[in-house]
Amino acid sequence: MTVRTKATLALPMMTAAMLMLGACSSDNKGAETASSAVPSSPAGPSAKAVLLAADGSQKGTAQVVETAEGLTVTVSVTGLPAGTHAAHVHTTGACTAPDFASAGGHWNPTKHQHGKDNPQGMHMGDMPNILLGADGSGTLEYTIPGGKLASGDAPLLDADGAAIVIHAAADDMKTDPTGNAGGRLACGVLSAS
């Protein structure tokens, strides 16, 4: 009888203690979730581009979102030849057909050489190749570490802007300054969104 009384008394106390602990830890969790969610959701500054071929036809879109890690670039291509194509962020926001030379070289505020496999590399505008399937479409998502869209010492959207370029050939990831990527098939001027 005595034991049972103790037990029934102890149980509510334990439950109360656990509830208090639970309340504390869930408060902390809530605070962590809130602070870590700030940089990515809602998204930071962003920009987008429509990729156009030399004949003016649309070949896809690109989006750049600034996060705590850098600039997350998402490229979505349609209607280009199947296979592996270089995709870069170029330094000037101008896409003048037919060769899109107006977009300049790769975005390179750190003055490095081209390519992740180049000991002197890489450009901040260097990205992995995009693989297009038999239907000529494909997507690429890549985060440029430390990149900023409109703030800091070297924002992507500086006075002359920036562009996304898809090339005829694959990037070899080491040949400076172009990656041996061939001509420019599609180009899109990035604008703040």
Ligand SMILES: [Cu+2]
């Ligand atoms: Cu390029």
